[in-house]
Amino acid sequence: MMHRVEGNRSLGKAAVAPSNTAVYEKSVVLNSTLPAIQSCKCSDVAHVMSRYMVLYINVRVSLANVCLRKSLHMLSTAAEPWPENATLYQPLSEEQILLSDNASSLAVQTYLRMCNLPVRVSCRANAEFMSPSGKVPFIHVGNQVVSELGPIVQFTRAKGHSLSEGLDDVQRAEMKAYMELVNNMLLTAELYIQWCDDTTATEVSRPRYSSPYSWPLNHILAYQKQWEVRRKMNAVGWGGKSLEQVYEDVSQCCQALSQRLGTQLYFFNKQPTELDALVYGHIFTIITTQLTNNELAERVQNFSNLLSFCKRIDQTYFGKPDESSASSRHSKGPSL
Amino acid sequence: MFSALCLLLPLVSPFCCSALQMFPSSVLPQAYARFAGAPLKVHKITNPWRSPTGTLPALKTRGDGSMSQPSKIIIHLRKQKYNADYDLSAKEGADTMAFVSLLEEKLLPALIYTLWVDAKNYVDVTRRWYAENITFPLNFLLPNRMHNQQLERLRVVRGDPLLEPGEELEKELYQDALECMTLLSQRLGSHKFFFGDSPSSLDAYVFGHLAPLLKIKLPNAKLHHHLTSLNNLQQFCTNILVLYFPTDVREPPSRKMSVHPEGGDFDNEPHKRRNQILSALVAIGAMLGYAFLTGIISIQHVRPKGAIESSSMGEEEEEEEEGEEE
Structure with missing residues (x-):
């Protein structure tokens, strides 16, 4: 789980990251190969670690490829309508979320309400580590994940929803x-x-x-x-x-x-x-x-x-x- | 009291010894002081450790010590009644704050990247300026130290400790910067300055960030090309250069010379004769030292008897050595 998270974060601030499902598939690959490494009776811990690192780097590279393909894909699917099951992820609102995250999350929710786009708020303890940029909140729409207000505004504009059209x-x-x-x-x-x-x-x-x-x-x-x-x-x-x-x-x-x-x-x-x-x-x-x-x-x-x-x-x-x-x-x- | 204001700047300049310096942090306080009419003595020094605050630029005052951040320098000048924003309304003051934030968030990271991190620009231009202008032991240390500091700063600000300079990062930073320049151009429109007929602190900030881009000839000049495509912004910078930095506008031809060393840079080198003499002395010293150590030359104490033969031998050898050196 930690490695899926790490791999996900390493994608950097790409406005559109691979969907959760794509990342998940990769993590399955990683997890299934993990026992293989552990089961080989290799007393040399360093050796295991080095193989593990190689595997990790491979996964990162393949994730980057997925990201690239997805962003190309995004260009063609930008015009798809806003789905009903869009979800906004943020840290646990009762006991975990901090002032700054709460403010950013509220700003995104308000923006989406102003655009009249429905979104379901989902609280996750590891929201920060799920986010493609490492910052909360992020939204999961269709097969795309976008974090922070700026990229989200661009994303909704690509879908034809914009609040600043009337400005000069x-x-x-x-x-x-x-x-x-x-x-x-x-x-x-x-x-x-x-x-x-x-x-x-x-x-x-x-x-x-x-x-x-x-x-x-x-x-x-x-x-x-x-x-x-x-x-x-x-x-x-x-x-x-x-x-x-x-x-x-x-x-x-x-x-x-x-x-x-x-x-x-x-x-x-x-x-x-x-x-x-x-x-x-x-x-x-x-x-x-x-x-x-x-x-x-x-x-x-x-x-x-x-x-x-x-x-x-x-x-x-x-x-x-x-x-x-x-x-x-x-x-x-x-x-x- | 006012004449005691004294601005220390790094002596590294794209304009070849002109007053306008390379980095926003250096251009900004100067531009502001000139807009506000503050009398300022500019000193150029090559060693940042000689600055009272340890960094450059720095403002030295008689009463209040010294300061080095551009924003603090501006606040100090404002306290001395040199205020370029005196005529602005409250709303225009708010706009100034907003656009300064825009510059700091969007344009400054790209500017740092293009001057300090982009490999080609850094090696061909930035490091060379420093290496040529800073005194001997520091010219090897300082540029690398600053390169690492700036890269580290970008990493921290972007929140990615594994950030590597490369095309992806460049694309993101430049995208922000190009958008920022376009927004500034739209805001400026066909006006001469951002607010009214006289320059304010926002003009100083914008000029401070854009003038280096406009004036420094970099091998990788995407930002420069975008800036020159925005006619009104380019005109804005040129205007300020002509009006407030008249002595620097004449410099560009000599700057080109300094960027291309093949074209007569050798002749302009200062202290040429001194350096030649010094290097010859060092070479002679090294050779003599070697000769002493290996025993080719030996000095013998003059003995009362039989000293004439051996000492004449030694002199002959020494003469041979000297002859080779010349």
């Missing part, structure tokens, strides 16, 4: 720029607070992240993830920031979004776009999630037009009139 070139450029602003500032700040603030990491992130796993795997995976995120923060220049500076960045980002939104219904007049889905996903998750302290939520709550924007989208697309019930639905996020 300048507006589309601005929309893309603001989406990058949210990813660059809000998402990075969420990751920073989750994994680089020691109190939050110890009390919320590590226990929640590793909740489905038993000892010692839970500690290994949680620290591995934390180490990964911290390296990323150093690479993007956030490593030296203090918590206060990060809160200040969040305020600035919300200030910019609030200025841009003004008194409009949506960011681009009356028509919702993928930017609205993304902003809603992040702002709504931040204000409804209980972390070790309320500082992050309070910073966001200073901007009243963003709050009413969230409430409006929540009522329109999730059909829960009062926010308290809605928040109880989503705030199963990282609460203590």
Whole structure:
């Protein structure tokens, strides 16, 4: 199972990865040959390991070929209609999912609802390892797997569903720029607070992240993830920031979004776009999630037009009139 | 107080000793300072360890110490009342933030890739500039160290520890970068600057990221070709070069010379005579040392008796050695 997972992840960020079934077939091949290796009475462990590595590399190569064929296949099947059984995968919503993943997942769900595309949400403890890019959420449509909002938007456009058709070139450029602003500032700040603030990491992130796993795997995976995120923060220049500076960045980002939104219904007049889905996903998750302290939520709550924007989208697309019930639905996020 | 601002830049330049430097991090603070009218003394140094922060570029001020990240430099200049965004409305300020994020997320990784990771560009251009301009022991160490750092940075940012430079990665990065340039071109439209009639910090950011692409002649120049196909963006960069970097625009012919060493690079080499003398001295020293060690030449203490014969022998041998060297 671990190797199927590894092989799957090694496909990189290809927008369209092989379907689960294709990967599964390969894993069957791997699993059936495993006992053969184990049964040969080879006392030399290193020898077994080297054969195992060769096998693993072969599987990776064949997976890459499958991926290539599938992406070629995708071009011809792009026009197929949206199937009924489309599924969105995310980590366990009750006890595992973290603020940043929850925000991204909510953004994708909102986007699909705005497009009027039905999707079934499926919670898996290993969703992160099933995803072709290693990031959640991802959707499984027909025989294709697509992860993250950007590629999903492209994928639905190929199928003829788009929210940004009515925009002119300048507006589309601005929309893309603001989406990058949210990813660059809000998402990075969420990751920073989750994994680089020691109190939050110890009390919320590590226990929640590793909740489905038993000892010692839970500690290994949680620290591995934390180490990964911290390296990323150093690479993007956030490593030296203090918590206060990060809160200040969040305020600035919300200030910019609030200025841009003004008194409009949506960011681009009356028509919702993928930017609205993304902003809603992040702002709504931040204000409804209980972390070790309320500082992050309070910073966001200073901007009243963003709050009413969230409430409006929540009522329109999730059909829960009062926010308290809605928040109880989503705030199963990282609460203590 | 203001005259104490002093920007330290790496002395590695596509424009052959002009003020405009190679990397976005270097172009950006300069462009911003010129847009905002801040008096700035630019010093070019070859050794990043001589910079107060250990990296380049760096801004040295009298009161507040020194800083090296471009964004911090800009914030500092803003605090000194050199603000290029003074006329912008709040919404335009928000747009600036958004487009800066777009540049950092989409264009910067491709820029790093094309300058530092793409094998042909790195070996033919980037490493050569560094090797030619940095002093002796560092010119072997620094380029490789920076190459590895930048590759590592790309790996971490993309979240794939096994990332290898290759066509697939290049395709993904360039796709993002081309889209980003097209979006910028659409946003700019037929205007001279992004907001109004005077340049703002967004113009500095965009110029900082695009000028290297436009001006550096790289063997693998996909990004350059796309940029030149977007007429308004190219015009935007040329405009800023003419208006704000008038001394650098005259340089391109000499830059071409420096890229092709066959065309007279040898004559332009600084300290040519000094280097020749130094190498001759080193060679003579090595030969004499060898001669001493193997016993071809030996110095004997002058003895009161019978010393004349042996010492004259030694002198003859030494003269022979010297004659060979010349």
